[in-house]
Amino acid sequence: MTEPTSPTRPLVGRGAELDDIDELLSSVATGGGATVLLEGEAGVGRTRLVEALQGAAELLGVEVCLGRAVGPGAAPYALLSDALLGPSRGRDDRGPVVAELAALLDVLPPERADAPARFARADELFAALVRRRGERGPWVLVLEDVHLADPCTLHLLADLAGEGARPRALTVMTMRGVPHRDELDVVVAGWTRAGARYLELRPLGPAATLELAQCLLNAGVGPALRGVLATAGGNPRLVVDVLRTAEACGVLERSGGVVEAVGTGWLEELDEVGRAHVQHLGPQVLALLGQASVLGASFVVGDLAALAGEPVTECWRTLRHGLAAGVVHARGDRLVFRHDLVRTSLYAGLEAGQRRALHARAAWALRAAGAPAHVVAAHLERAR
Ligand SMILES: Nc1ncnc2c1ncn2[C@@H]1O[C@H](COP(=O)(O)OP(=O)(O)O)[C@@H](O)[C@H]1O
Numbered sequence: 001m002t003e004p005t006s007p008t009r010p011l012v013g014r015g016a017e018l019d020d021i022d023e024l025l026s027s028v029a030t031g032g033g034a035t036v037l038l039e040g041e042a043g044v045g046r047t048r049l050v051e052a053l054q055g056a057a058e059l060l061g062v063e064v065c066l067g068r069a070v071g072p073g074a075a076p077y078a079l080l081s082d083a084l085l086g087p088s089r090g091r092d093d094r095g096p097v098v099a100e101l102a103a104l105l106d107v108l109p110p111e112r113a114d115a116p117a118r119f120a121r122a123d124e125l126f127a128a129l130v131r132r133r134g135e136r137g138p139w140v141l142v143l144e145d146v147h148l149a150d151p152c153t154l155h156l157l158a159d160l161a162g163e164g165a166r167p168r169a170l171t172v173m174t175m176r177g178v179p180h181r182d183e184l185d186v187v188v189a190g191w192t193r194a195g196a197r198y199l200e201l202r203p204l205g206p207a208a209t210l211e212l213a214q215c216l217l218n219a220g221v222g223p224a225l226r227g228v229l230a231t232a233g234g235n236p237r238l239v240v241d242v243l244r245t246a247e248a249c250g251v252l253e254r255s256g257g258v259v260e261a262v263g264t265g266w267l268e269e270l271d272e273v274g275r276a277h278v279q280h281l282g283p284q285v286l287a288l289l290g291q292a293s294v295l296g297a298s299f300v301v302g303d304l305a306a307l308a309g310e311p312v313t314e315c316w317r318t319l320r321h322g323l324a325a326g327v328v329h330a331r332g333d334r335l336v337f338r339h340d341l342v343r344t345s346l347y348a349g350l351e352a353g354q355r356r357a358l359h360a361r362a363a364w365a366l367r368a369a370g371a372p373a374h375v376v377a378a379h380l381e382r383a384r
């Protein structure tokens with residue numbers, strides 16, 4: 001299997017997005033300005049698309065400044081510093097603004113309230129850098145994972161939204177779906193008012209999923225392996241992880257240009273992949289989704305509420321995190337697990353006694369809701 005981090009790795013199923021990017025880049029190269037909010041579930045390919053953008057920009061001679069947020073504990077302005085000050089931070093060979101900023105960042109306390117004047121000055125200097133950068137030529141500012149950005153960066157991004165997109169600048173912010181922290185909502189709302197383009201990166205369809213697997217294996221895909229890949233719900237990271245796991249377990253067999261997975265022993269290892277994919281959702285959401293996994297690949301929220309012993313509104317409140325993360329999607333009052341791989345791993349993660357008790361409650365809730373006798377019986381069977 002091709003190492004997913006190798007420079008030759010494929011980009012499949014994103015033709016429309018690449019067209020959008022090309023169009024935006026050429027408008028920036030000719031003096032326009034634009035902002036893109038690139039949103040999607042974890043592993044859907046935001047970073048991969050940004051890499052494609054970097055490649056396209058390079059061809060056009062447009063410079064890319066890229067920063068990546070690292071989450072809690074980051075220094076003030078960590079994301080903007082990563083993008084704008086780069087490796088030469090601390091040296092004064094990039095003009096007085098950078099020199100002053102570098103010196104200032106070294107003496108900023110962690111809290112804004114402890115040195116408001118210094119923070120205000122840092123805001124001014126960063127804003128000046130962003131405003132003036134376009135004078136040197138067209139450029140792209142990529143801020144990756146802004147849902148993890150430090151508060152100072154978000155504060156400044158919200159301020160800059162009031163000025164709208166700068167000429168000769170393409171700003172791309174990547175993020176996970178809502179719900180967001182309040183500070184990020186302010187940034188998104190501000191840039192939406194300023195005319196930012198919203199690009200939602202959706203999971204790959206079945207054909208693109210298969211194409212991705214074929215590219216990574218450099219071979220056709222046998223029916224059993226295809227079946228497992230279908231449980232990845234079109235999430236490229238899950239596709240990559242399924243193949244990695246199969247390879248690590250030594251179950252891939254190649255014959256006549258086709259790769260097939262033999263046996264079922266390795267499927268348990270996949271539970272870890274599924275669990276890792278949703279870990280960021282936190283215990284409350286995971287507990288409710290774990291209960292939902294007992295009801296099957298799709299379920300009625302009212303039934304889950306009865307099963308969990310919670311009001312329906314409370315369930316929705318918790319589930320919206322799962323919806324935003326793309327773990328489940330809504331069809332009326334019904335929710336569907338997007339990746340069966342994830343549902344199976346949540347189910348497998350239930351402790352045996354708890355699983356039996358949940359099946360018993362499911363039988364009771366479904367019977368009360370008028371479900372057919374054989375469905376109720378199947379739950380009772382598993383409750384024993
Ligand atoms: N369209 C795609 N074609 C091929 N591989 C992809 C595609 N999208 C994502 N990948 C691969 O899937 C994995 C996860 O993608 P990544 O861009 O890191 O996701 P995100 O940044 O949205 O969490 C990476 O190994 C990446 O190379």
Ligand SMILES: [Mg+2]
Pocket residue numbers: 046047048
């Ligand atoms: Mg990423």
